Amino acid sequence: MAFFDGVFSKREDLDVDDYLNNMEVEEEPEEVDFWVRPIILQTNAEVEQTIRELKERNIVLLDIENLSKRNAQRAKQFLGQIKMYVKDNGGDIAMVSASKVILTPSKVKIDKKR
Numbered sequence: 001m002a003f004f005d006g007v008f009s010k011r012e013d014l015d016v017d018d019y020l021n022n023m024e025v026e027e028e029p030e031e032v033d034f035w036v037r038p039i040i041l042q043t044n045a046e047v048e049q050t051i052r053e054l055k056e057r058n059i060v061l062l063d064i065e066n067l068s069k070r071n072a073q074r075a076k077q078f079l080g081q082i083k084m085y086v087k088d089n090g091g092d093i094a095m096v097s098a099s100k101v102i103l104t105p106s107k108v109k110i111d112k113k114r
Contacts, residue, residue: 033057034057034058034059035053035058035059036058036059036060036061037053037058037059037060037061038060038061038063039053039060039061039062039063040062040063040066041062041063041064041067041075041078041079042066042067044078046078047078047081047082050062050082050103051082051085054085054086054089054091054103054104054105055105056105057105057106058105059102059103059104059105059108060102060103061096061100061101061102062082062100062101062102062103063099063100064079064099064100064101065098065099065100068099079101082103086103086104089105089106090106090107091103091104091105091106091108092104092108092109092110093110094110094112
């Protein structure tokens, strides 16, 4: 019955944050085609950084949580600027969660079907 011990045993819950934070991270390779860049939106400087990354054909994972809580109007303003750039340049934008937005450069589209 040892087989059933593995099947019916209690699984440990996976703490995803802990798992990801303890992963070994490789040094940046010398040559890559594109990056996925995480950016925390707080000031106009991050708006400019986001646009710069999209111009370099990188994908941006934008964290809007803190700014949305502190100043929802400012968050809307910044997202409007970014959205206008993305739309004008053939990229794409989508909400990943209530606090995360993914942005893609031109000619990269997000499948928004559920």
